[in-house]
Every structure is written in C-alpha cells, then in structure tokens.
Amino acid sequence: MRHSLAGRAENAIQAQILAQLRDEGPLSKAQLADRLEVSRTTAASEVARLVEVGLAQEAGPAASRGGRRSTLVDLSQDIRFVGISIGATGLSVGVTDGRLTVLATRTRECDIRQGPETVLAVALELAREVLAEVGVDRPMGAGVGVPGPVDFHRGVSVSPPIMPGWGGYPVRDAVSRELGCPALLDNDVNVLALGEQHAGVAKGARDFLFVKIGTGIGCGIVIDGQLYRGVNGCAGDIGHIRVEEFGPTCACGNSGCLEAFSGGAALARDATAAARSGRSPALAALLEEKGELTAADVGTAVGQGDAQAVQLIRDSGRQIGQVIAGLVSFFNPGLIVIGGRVTGLGHALLAEIRGVTYRRSLPLATGNLPIVLSELGDEGGVVGAARMISESIYSP
Amino acid sequence: MRHSLAGRAENAIQAQILAQLRDEGPLSKAQLADRLEVSRTTAASEVARLVEVGLAQEAGPAASRGGRRSTLVDLSQDIRFVGISIGATGLSVGVTDGRLTVLATRTRECDIRQGPETVLAVALELAREVLAEVGVDRPMGAGVGVPGPVDFHRGVSVSPPIMPGWGGYPVRDAVSRELGCPALLDNDVNVLALGEQHAGVAKGARDFLFVKIGTGIGCGIVIDGQLYRGVNGCAGDIGHIRVEEFGPTCACGNSGCLEAFSGGAALARDATAAARSGRSPALAALLEEKGELTAADVGTAVGQGDAQAVQLIRDSGRQIGQVIAGLVSFFNPGLIVIGGRVTGLGHALLAEIRGVTYRRSLPLATGNLPIVLSELGDEGGVVGAARMISESIYSP
Incomplete structure (x- = not known):
C-alpha cells in the first residue's frame, strides 16, 4: 500500500515528535515518550497515526536499554x-x-x-x-x-x-x-x-537576530525558537531606520535611512564616486576594467590596501553598528548573525560593526553576545x- | 477545614482555568471545558484540584443552558x-x-x-x-x-x-x-x-510596547500576551539608544543617548537653561517662584502659551518619536502606549511623537498602529x- 503524502501533524504531541525526529534523527518510542513527558502508550499511538498519514516510519528495534526493546522511529523516507x-x-x-x-x-x-x-x-x-x-x-x-x-x-x-x-x-x-x-x-x-x-551558526539558539546586508538591509527575528513576523508581517525592516538627520534619498522616499548609507547599492554608489574623484586608485582601476562597481569590488580594493575603500567599509559598518546597538538595547538578543552578500568585505565590516555595538550597548546586554558572520552560502x-x-x- | 494557601497551578490546564477566571470572572464548568477544548470530566477534575489547593471555589449553580445545570467556578475569595x-x-x-x-x-x-x-x-x-x-x-x-x-x-x-x-x-x-x-x-x-x-488601554492587546517617559526612558515589550525580557532580562532599555552623534553626557557614560536629550531630567535641565537665558518668561517666573524646575513645569509653561517651552516639548517628542519609529520598523507592534510622568505635557508630546513615528515608519507597519497615552495613574x-x-x- 502506498501512503498518502497529504498528511500533516494533527496535534501538539505529533508536532513535537516530528520536530524531535527532524532535529535529532531516529529515536525509540521510549525516548520520544521520555522527551515529550507522555506515557509510552500515548507516544506509541501518536507514532502509529504519523505512520498512517505517511509522515513517520518504524525503523527496526532500538538498541537495548535493558528491559523490553523499544522500536526506533524515523521520519518517513518519502518526505521531500x-x-x-x-x-x-x-x-x-x-x-x-x-x-x-x-x-x-x-x-x-x-x-x-x-x-x-x-x-x-x-x-x-x-x-x-x-x-x-x-x-x-x-x-x-x-x-x-x-x-x-x-x-x-x-x-x-x-x-x-x-x-x-x-x-x-x-x-x-x-x-x-x-x-x-x-x-x-x-x-x-x-x-x-x-x-x-x-543548519548554521544559530543552530540551537532560541533568541537571535539575523541581519542581512545585501543590496538592501533587513533583519530576521527569532524569539523562543520561532520566527517573529510582527502584527502585519513586516517586522525586521531595519533598512529604513533613520541613522542621520539628512542624507541621500532612499528608495522608500525618506532620507537618512540606514540602507541609503550602508546597503550594497549605496556602497557601490559611494565606491563609484570615490573612483571618479581620483581619491581611490584601486577603485578607479576596477571601474575602468569593469565599467561599473559593486559592493564586492570595495572588498577587492580593501584587499589591495586601498585607504579610501577601507574608509567606505568603516563608514558603512559604523552606521550598521549603530542600528544594531539600538536593537541590542531594545531586544537583548543572545546572538547576532550577519549574512548576505558581504563576502570579501565580511571581516573588515564585522570588526567595525562589533566595535560600535559593543561600545554603544549596555554591558549587561553585550556581556555574552556573539556577533558572527553566517557561514552558509546559497x-x-x-x-x-x-x-x-x-x-x-x-x-x- | 481551612484551605492551605500555598497552592500553585500544577499543569497547563489549571493555568488556563485560572487565567480565564482572572480575566473573565466566574464561569461554569461547562464553559471552562468549551473554552479550553477539554472534556467536562477533565475540566471538573482540574477544578476540584484547584479548589483543594485553595485557588478556586465553587459558586453555586450556573444559569441553565438547557440540559443539566453546570456549577459556577470562581477564583478563591481568599486570594490576596x-x-x-x-x-x-x-x-x-x-x-x-x-x-x-x-x-x-x-x-x-x-x-x-x-x-x-x-x-x-x-x-x-x-x-x-x-x-x-x-x-x-x-x-x-x-x-x-x-x-x-x-x-x-x-x-x-x-x-x-x-x-x-x-x-x-x-x-x-x-x-x-x-x-x-x-x-x-x-x-x-x-x-x-x-x-x-x-487594566489599561492595552487590555486584550497581544503584541504591544509600553514606553515610559519619566526621569529616564524605558520600554516594556509584550509579545503574544507575554512580557519579553530578553536573554539577560534587560530588553527594552531604549533610553540609551543613540539619537545624535554628539550631545550631553548620559548617566551611562556615553553621549547622544535618547534619555540625555528627552528624559524628564534632561527636560528640567533644558528648561532651567531657557529660564536663565531669558528666552522663556514663563519658565523664568516658575524658576523664581519654585527655586528649581521639573519636567512638569514645562507643561505648565506650555499651558501659558510659552513658545520656548513648546519648543522644548517638540524637540523632546521628535527625538522620542525617532527612536519609536525605529522600533516600529524593527518590531511591527500592534499598539504603543506612552506612560510615565508626562501628565500635563502629555498631548503636546504625543502629537510630536505621533507625527515623527507615522512619517518615518513603513506605511504597512503604521496603517493600524494606535499610539496612545496611558490612562492609569499610580x-x-x-x-x-x-x-x-x-x-x-x-x-x-
């Protein structure tokens, strides 16, 4: 008989069983009962139901813990x-x-x-x-x-x-x-x-922020293991937080937004200006070679020791750090992960972000606060x- | 027999029963069973246990819903x-x-x-x-x-x-x-x-911010009906978010903090300076009369139409509004309540805070966002x- 794959967890116990199997791998029914603090009878009947709807399968006897052997349970091998x-x-x-x-x-x-x-x-x-x-x-x-x-x-x-x-x-x-x-x-x-x-550095973290610095800038908020989306689903829109009273006009129509100073597009814009002004020989050479500059080119110029490129990264990191410092004061997270297309300029940027955040936030909030780069790629x-x-x- | 008052809820069902009785008042066992989506037998046995530990009491027969009468349950009249x-x-x-x-x-x-x-x-x-x-x-x-x-x-x-x-x-x-x-x-x-x-304007709100503007400035964060305290218990410390690059030194040792610009102590300081400089006749008269000025005196001067006092409130409200706008972008709350010792200068301050917040945040986040004054006193x-x-x- 072919299992129907239209199944879904039907109750909170089944949901906990599936989350355990996803995050821990195969477990015996006895282990599931222990972890969920339910009776073995309850664990067995919920597992049976999950097998029926095609979400779980039995995977042979578990290693003996003394006494009667329990059966090993795994997620269905058919799930894709x-x-x-x-x-x-x-x-x-x-x-x-x-x-x-x-x-x-x-x-x-x-x-x-x-x-x-x-x-x-x-x-x-x-x-x-x-x-x-x-x-x-x-x-x-x-x-x-x-x-x-x-x-x-x-x-x-x-x-x-x-x-x-x-x-x-x-x-x-x-x-x-x-x-x-x-x-x-x-x-x-x-x-x-x-x-x-x-799968990344936040594995196991219950309360953390993921700050993406790409063309734009945004933030994912995880509270008690769950993504927090806000009342209208637009929480984490930190790219439009004001960092200066005046500044370049942002795509949102306001001025002074973080993104208009420090996003990837802003960095490319400032790098192009630095190249054209003659202030940065490395960026000027890259612009001549490629016809246009991206944020990644600033990273290349930093690698060549170009002082102006280093300054651009520092300015960008300082603004991002000031916003993150505010979020730390407000939210007191346990971990901050920086991701997005920051490869190449990652560590210079990170150093500046860390410096500002650790300096500007309350010591109690930053005492055990790691600020790290994402190591996941695409x-x-x-x-x-x-x-x-x-x-x-x-x-x- | 006198009940022991050392009781506590022993499980999630008891906790839900107590919260319902606290927030809704007396309910019949049948109503409790319906609301908690448990059987009447389960509801009755958990109520019996709550009566035993002195947290609940039976309060006579409930109004008939047709069929057998259910018993009304109330919180114990002994709870203090x-x-x-x-x-x-x-x-x-x-x-x-x-x-x-x-x-x-x-x-x-x-x-x-x-x-x-x-x-x-x-x-x-x-x-x-x-x-x-x-x-x-x-x-x-x-x-x-x-x-x-x-x-x-x-x-x-x-x-x-x-x-x-x-x-x-x-x-x-x-x-x-x-x-x-x-x-x-x-x-x-x-x-x-x-x-x-x-008991206040946030009754029933699941996700809201309470911003207190007193001598200092801080923020209480309620997520899904629960207070969010952060990883180290210091979430909501928004008084030390940077609003300007330079500014008066704050009690925390940094400069440019919101609190050092817009807290009650800062307002009293700026009001005193305005009185001494001769820029504000109303504040000067109050200073002469009382020997020192408080934030409330600025409210009094506003009531007398003093232009300088109005400006102080506006400046304060603008800075607070800019920080709140950032929190709205980040957190997308459903309600913001402003409280603390802002009596007297409440509405002038609120108007400025609203203006900045509604202007600076994403329309999606502010579309249905009330920003209101607390109406609770001491x-x-x-x-x-x-x-x-x-x-x-x-x-x-």
Missing part, C-alpha cells in the same frame, strides 16, 4: 520538501528530505526585475529538474523566499521597491498549484534566519525555505 | 496579592484579590536614594497597613517594581544609576521573607506594561506588580 530562494540577481532551488538535508540543488542567474511570471517559470523549471533528479513527482511542500516585503498570510509580495511587477502577485498560490503541494512565501531575510537556525536560503514549509507540515 | 510600585521619589503599595481588583492602597513620598533598607522598610510598613485593612495576615504572593535595571532571575537590582546602594541587594528575597509569601522583582517599566495589559504599577506575581502563582 522544495526550497526556492529568489534573490535580486539569481535564484537557488533545492529538494530536501524530511530532516532538511539537501538532496539536489540548482542555481541560476536571473534578474528579479523581469517580473514574477518569468522568474517563477525559471524557479519552477529548476524545481522540476531537482525533483526529477531524486525521482519524485510531487513534493510534500514548498517554501519560497523573495527579496522584498511579503504579506505572509496572503502569500503575496507587497509594494516591493526593487521588484517591479511583483506587488500583489499570488506567488504562494502559483507555486502551490504548479508543484501540486502546500506552499509558503516569506521575505528572504526571514527565510535565511530559518536556514541559519537549522544553501542557507534553500534550507530556510524548506524549514519554513516543514514547520507548517509538522504542525497541527 | 500585594503589589509594590517603587518610583524615584515615591512609592505605592496595594492589596488585590485574585482578579487583581485593588482592595486597599497607600502612597507615600520616599526618595529612592535613601537606599534599599530604608525604602523597603517604608514599603513593607505600607504593605502591612493595607493587609491589616483587608484583614489578611499573609498574602498569596507579592510583586515589586523598582525604577532601574533588574536581574529578574536572581531578583536583585543591577548597577542602577539613579539607585545608589541598591546594586545586588536581594529585594525579592527580602520582601518574600518579610511578607511570608513568594515574591517577584522587575523594573518599573515591565511592571507598568503588565498593569496596562490588565495604580498601574500596583496592578502590574500584582499581575506579575499572579502569573507566577497561576502557572505550573
């Missing part, structure tokens, strides 16, 4: 999740098993400004490729991250400044229909925070998107 | 909590019943700088007075709020800048020992947020302190 991570200039798609191990993955360059039909067609093509590679017709669920604000409950993008044509587009429902499974949509920052929690978004949908499937 | 709200210059002490209705209260001027022995002696004297007034020897629990940082888990004040002598003093244990009941200690801002949630701290200890007693 799709994670789709859409960025401003490219996308990654992967398929995972129930424990969110990536089984196959594809990455492709793709400009978000081509609009939702074109970009989603590419994403779905890659999804079908990875599903075919692992021999699966229909996944159990799909998670999608996009680089802009999302109405999580409706599953649509909301007035995304760098995503023309995406506003109000039913991304979640389109992916769900095309892949024939439940789907969820969130912004890339929240998805990356979940990836970090599952896979972070794929794992995070898969984690997001797994949390929904594994919950009642 | 003490709430102690200690401020910088005075303290309020009250005794409440199980639903946190204040039965008796006392307020006394008392300078926090006299140190913990003296101040706590006054607080405990008032506590004994209110307990005697309602004819109770020993309350079921006591909550205490103090105007400075607290290590919630240890129950002590931590390096409190305006509270010399309080650092490390075991406030919680001293109150617990003297009143012969469990006690909890937190900072005044968190306690006021709880009071607001129970009783807010008493009710909040009682609520804090009730949540502990009513939880497993």
Whole structure:
C-alpha cells in the first residue's frame, strides 16, 4: 500500500515528535515518550497515526536499554520538501528530505526585475529538474523566499521597491498549484534566519537576530525558537531606520535611512564616486576594467590596501553598528548573525560593526553576545525555505 | 477545614482555568471545558484540584443552558496579592484579590536614594497597613517594581544609576521573607506594561510596547500576551539608544543617548537653561517662584502659551518619536502606549511623537498602529506588580 503524502501533524504531541525526529534523527518510542513527558502508550499511538498519514516510519528495534526493546522511529523516507530562494540577481532551488538535508540543488542567474511570471517559470523549471533528479513527482511542500516585503498570510509580495511587477502577485498560490503541494512565501531575510537556525551558526539558539546586508538591509527575528513576523508581517525592516538627520534619498522616499548609507547599492554608489574623484586608485582601476562597481569590488580594493575603500567599509559598518546597538538595547538578543552578500568585505565590516555595538550597548546586554558572520552560502536560503514549509507540515 | 494557601497551578490546564477566571470572572464548568477544548470530566477534575489547593471555589449553580445545570467556578475569595510600585521619589503599595481588583492602597513620598533598607522598610510598613485593612495576615504572593535595571532571575537590582546602594541587594528575597509569601522583582517599566495589559488601554492587546517617559526612558515589550525580557532580562532599555552623534553626557557614560536629550531630567535641565537665558518668561517666573524646575513645569509653561517651552516639548517628542519609529520598523507592534510622568505635557508630546513615528515608519507597519497615552495613574504599577506575581502563582 502506498501512503498518502497529504498528511500533516494533527496535534501538539505529533508536532513535537516530528520536530524531535527532524532535529535529532531516529529515536525509540521510549525516548520520544521520555522527551515529550507522555506515557509510552500515548507516544506509541501518536507514532502509529504519523505512520498512517505517511509522515513517520518504524525503523527496526532500538538498541537495548535493558528491559523490553523499544522500536526506533524515523521520519518517513518519502518526505521531500522544495526550497526556492529568489534573490535580486539569481535564484537557488533545492529538494530536501524530511530532516532538511539537501538532496539536489540548482542555481541560476536571473534578474528579479523581469517580473514574477518569468522568474517563477525559471524557479519552477529548476524545481522540476531537482525533483526529477531524486525521482519524485510531487513534493510534500514548498517554501519560497523573495527579496522584498511579503504579506505572509496572503502569500503575496507587497509594494516591493526593487521588484517591479511583483506587488500583489499570488506567488504562494502559483507555486502551490504548479508543484501540486502546500506552499509558503516569506521575505528572504526571514527565510535565511530559518536556514541559519537549522543548519548554521544559530543552530540551537532560541533568541537571535539575523541581519542581512545585501543590496538592501533587513533583519530576521527569532524569539523562543520561532520566527517573529510582527502584527502585519513586516517586522525586521531595519533598512529604513533613520541613522542621520539628512542624507541621500532612499528608495522608500525618506532620507537618512540606514540602507541609503550602508546597503550594497549605496556602497557601490559611494565606491563609484570615490573612483571618479581620483581619491581611490584601486577603485578607479576596477571601474575602468569593469565599467561599473559593486559592493564586492570595495572588498577587492580593501584587499589591495586601498585607504579610501577601507574608509567606505568603516563608514558603512559604523552606521550598521549603530542600528544594531539600538536593537541590542531594545531586544537583548543572545546572538547576532550577519549574512548576505558581504563576502570579501565580511571581516573588515564585522570588526567595525562589533566595535560600535559593543561600545554603544549596555554591558549587561553585550556581556555574552556573539556577533558572527553566517557561514552558509546559497544553501542557507534553500534550507530556510524548506524549514519554513516543514514547520507548517509538522504542525497541527 | 481551612484551605492551605500555598497552592500553585500544577499543569497547563489549571493555568488556563485560572487565567480565564482572572480575566473573565466566574464561569461554569461547562464553559471552562468549551473554552479550553477539554472534556467536562477533565475540566471538573482540574477544578476540584484547584479548589483543594485553595485557588478556586465553587459558586453555586450556573444559569441553565438547557440540559443539566453546570456549577459556577470562581477564583478563591481568599486570594490576596500585594503589589509594590517603587518610583524615584515615591512609592505605592496595594492589596488585590485574585482578579487583581485593588482592595486597599497607600502612597507615600520616599526618595529612592535613601537606599534599599530604608525604602523597603517604608514599603513593607505600607504593605502591612493595607493587609491589616483587608484583614489578611499573609498574602498569596507579592510583586515589586523598582525604577532601574533588574536581574529578574536572581531578583536583585543591577548597577542602577539613579539607585545608589541598591546594586545586588536581594529585594525579592527580602520582601518574600518579610511578607511570608513568594515574591517577584522587575523594573518599573515591565511592571507598568503588565498593569496596562490588565487594566489599561492595552487590555486584550497581544503584541504591544509600553514606553515610559519619566526621569529616564524605558520600554516594556509584550509579545503574544507575554512580557519579553530578553536573554539577560534587560530588553527594552531604549533610553540609551543613540539619537545624535554628539550631545550631553548620559548617566551611562556615553553621549547622544535618547534619555540625555528627552528624559524628564534632561527636560528640567533644558528648561532651567531657557529660564536663565531669558528666552522663556514663563519658565523664568516658575524658576523664581519654585527655586528649581521639573519636567512638569514645562507643561505648565506650555499651558501659558510659552513658545520656548513648546519648543522644548517638540524637540523632546521628535527625538522620542525617532527612536519609536525605529522600533516600529524593527518590531511591527500592534499598539504603543506612552506612560510615565508626562501628565500635563502629555498631548503636546504625543502629537510630536505621533507625527515623527507615522512619517518615518513603513506605511504597512503604521496603517493600524494606535499610539496612545496611558490612562492609569499610580495604580498601574500596583496592578502590574500584582499581575506579575499572579502569573507566577497561576502557572505550573
């Protein structure tokens, strides 16, 4: 008999069993009963129900603990999740098993400004490729991250400044229909925070912030192990926090926003100005060679010892650090992870962010506060998107 | 038989029953079963246990819903909590019943700088007075709020800048020992947020911020109905968020802190300067009359139409609004309540705070965001302190 794969956890005990199996691997029924503080009878009957709906399977006798042998329980080997991570200039798609191990993955360059039909067609093509590679017709669920604000409950993008044509587009429902499974949509920052929690430096952290510094700047907030999205789903929008009274006009229409000073686009703009003014020989050479500069080029110039490039990174890190210091005073997190396209300029930037944050926040809040760089690459978004949908499937 | 009053909720179902009775009043066993989604048998057996430990009592037959009559359940009429709200210059002490209705209260001027022995002696004297007034020897629990940082888990004040002598003093244990009941200690801002949630404009709000503007400035954070204290218990310390690169030196040792610009002490300082410079006739007259100025005097001068005083309020409100706008971008709350000693200058300050916040935050986050003044007086701290200890007693 083939199990139906339409199952979902039906109650809180089943949800806890699935989360344990996802995060810890196979466990005996006795171990599950102990960890959940329920009777062995209850554990056994809930496991039986999970087996019935195709979410769990029995995996032989457990190692003896003395007394009667308990049966080992694992997530169903048939579970497959799709994670789709859409960025401003490219996308990654992967398929995972129930424990969110990536089984196959594809990455492709793709400009978000081509609009939702074109970009989603590419994403779905890659999804079908990875599903075919692992021999699966229909996944159990799909998670999608996009680089802009999302109405999580409706599953649509909301007035995304760098995503023309995406506003109000039913991304979640389109992916769900095309892949024939439940789907969820969130912004890339929240998805990356979940990836970090599952497979990165935040593994096991209960209260942390994930700060993404890419073209824009945003923050994922995890409270007591759960993503906090705010009342309207737009929590973590720190790119538009004011850092100076005056400053360059931001895409949001205000001036003085963090993002307009310190985002990747702002860094590229300032690097181009430094190159043209003759203040930075290294950046001028890079501009001549490539025709335009990106934030990564500033990192290259820093590597060549260019003083002006170092100054740009320092200024950027100082502004970001001042905002993070404010968040630390307000939120008192246990860990801050810095991620996004900061490769190359990561450590110089990190040093400045740390300096400002540790100096500006209350000692009680920073005493044991690590501020670290993410070590996950593109896979972070794929794992995070898969984690997001797994949390929904594994919950009642 | 006299019930022991040492009881506590033993499990999550009992905790839900007690919270329902506290927030809704007497309910029938049938209603409790419906609301908790448990069987009537389970509801009845948990109620019986709560009656046994002296937390609940049966209160006669419920109104008929057709069919067999259910029994009405109420919180025990014997429950008494003490709430102690200690401020910088005075303290309020009250005794409440199980639903946190204040039965008796006392307020006394008392300078926090006299140190913990003296101040706590006054607080405990008032506590004994209110307990005697309602004819109770020993309350079921006591909550205490103090105007400075607290290590919630240890129950002590931590390096409190305006509270010399309080650092490390075991406030919680001293109150617990003297009143012969469990006690909890937190900072005044968190306690006021709880009071607001129970009896104020935040009644029923799940995610809100309570911003206290007094001598200092702080913020209580309620997430999903629960106070969020942060990893080290110092979340909400927004008075030391930087609002300007340079500025007056703050008590914390940094410069540019919000509190050093916009707290009550800063406002009194700036008002004194305005009076002495001759820029403000109204403040100059008040200074001559009283010998020194407080934040409240600025409110008086505003009422007299003094342009300089209006400007001081505007500047203060602008800085506070900029910090709140940042918190809105980060946290996306459903409600912001402004409280503290802002009486008199409340509405002028509120208008400025609203203007800046609504202008600087993302429209999605401010669309349905009320920013309102607290309407609770001194009783807010008493009710909040009682609520804090009730949540502990009513939880497993």
